[in-house]
Amino acid sequence: MLQRKWLPLLLSASLALALSACGANSVAPAEPSKAETPAPKTEAPKKTETTHAAHWSYEGNTGPAHWAELDQTFAACANGTEQSPVDIELTQTKVDKTAVQVELHYQPSAFTLMNNGHTIQANAAAGNGNTITVDGTDYTLAQMHFHHPSENQINGKNFEMEGHLVHKNKDGGLAVVGFLMTAGKENKPLAEMWSKLPKQETKEDVKLEQPVDLPGLVPSTAHAFRYEGSLTTPPCSEHVKWIVLADPIEVSKEQIEAFAAIFPDNHRPVQPLNQRTVVSN
Numbered sequence: 001m002l003q004r005k006w007l008p009l010l011l012s013a014s015l016a017l018a019l020s021a022c023g024a025n026s027v028a029p030a031e032p033s034k035a036e037t038p039a040p041k042t043e044a045p046k047k048t049e050t051t052h053a054a055h056w057s058y059e060g061n062t063g064p065a066h067w068a069e070l071d072q073t074f075a076a077c078a079n080g081t082e083q084s085p086v087d088i089e090l091t092q093t094k095v096d097k098t099a100v101q102v103e104l105h106y107q108p109s110a111f112t113l114m115n116n117g118h119t120i121q122a123n124a125a126a127g128n129g130n131t132i133t134v135d136g137t138d139y140t141l142a143q144m145h146f147h148h149p150s151e152n153q154i155n156g157k158n159f160e161m162e163g164h165l166v167h168k169n170k171d172g173g174l175a176v177v178g179f180l181m182t183a184g185k186e187n188k189p190l191a192e193m194w195s196k197l198p199k200q201e202t203k204e205d206v207k208l209e210q211p212v213d214l215p216g217l218v219p220s221t222a223h224a225f226r227y228e229g230s231l232t233t234p235p236c237s238e239h240v241k242w243i244v245l246a247d248p249i250e251v252s253k254e255q256i257e258a259f260a261a262i263f264p265d266n267h268r269p270v271q272p273l274n275q276r277t278v279v280s281n
C-alpha cells in the first residue's frame with residue numbers, strides 16, 4: 001500500500017503507528033473517505049496523494065459520535081444542520097406531487113467492485129450513461145454501495161440494508177438515490193456482485209462479468225421521499241440531494257448474511273431534521 005511506503009518517512013513513530021492501523025482498514029489512497037464520494041468540490045477539496053484522511057469507523061472512539069473530532073475537515077459531522085441519514089416519519093412528511101421531480105434513466109451497466117474498508121462499493125464505468133434528472137438538472141451515476149442495517153429510517157424503523165446510488169452533476173453537486181432492502185426472495189440483479197463480495201479491503205477493483213440490471217434492481221420513483229442532506233460518511237458534506245425510494249427491494253436472508261459477515265454494522269445513526277421537511281409524492 002502506498003501509505004506503508006511513505007508514512008515512515010514523513011511521520012513520527014507514534015503517528016505512523018496510528019495511521020498504519022488506518023491503512024489496514026481504510027480507503028484507497030488516491031481518494032480518501034470513499035464511501036460516499038465523490039464529495040462536492042465546494043465542501044471537500046480532493047485530497048492529494050500526499051495527504052491522508054483520518055481513520056474513521058462505525059464503532060468505539062473512531063465511530064460516528066467522534067467523527068468530527070478525528071479531522072478538522074470532518075467538522076460538519078457534528079456542526080452540520082442538514083445531515084443524513086434521517087428518520088422519515090410518515091405523518092410528518094409533506095405530500096407534494098410536484099416537488100419530487102426525479103426521473104431515473106438507468107440501463108444494465110458494467111461495474112467493478114471494491115471493498116474500501118467501510119462498505120462494498122460498485123463503481124460505474126466512466127461514461128456509463130446512467131443519469132437521473134432532479135429538478136431539471138442531470139446527475140451521472142458514479143457508484144453504488146451498501147449499508148447494513150439501513151441508514152435512513154421510516155417511522156423510526158431501520159430496514160435490514162440500504163443501497164445508495166451516488167450521482168454527480170457537471171458542477172460537482174451530488175444526488176443520492178437510497179433504496180431500502182428487506183429480507184425476502186433472492187435478489188437476482190445483485191447475484192453476481194454478491195458472489196464476488198470482497199471480504200478484505202481491495203487494492204484493485206474486482207471485475208463483474210455481467211452487466212448489473214439497474215432497472216431491475218431499483219424500484220420506481222412512484223413513491224419516494226426527498227430531503228436536503230449530506231454524505232453519511234466523513235466529511236459529512238452537505239448540499240446533497242436525497243431521494244429515498246419508499247418501496248423496499250427484496251434480498252434473501254443469505255444475501256443479507258453474506259454482507260453482514262463482512263460489515264456487521266456500517267450505518268450512521270439518524271440525524272436531527274432541524275428545519276427540514278421531508279417531501280413525499
Ligand SMILES: [Zn+2]
Pocket residue numbers: 035036145146147164232
Ligand atoms: Zn451510503
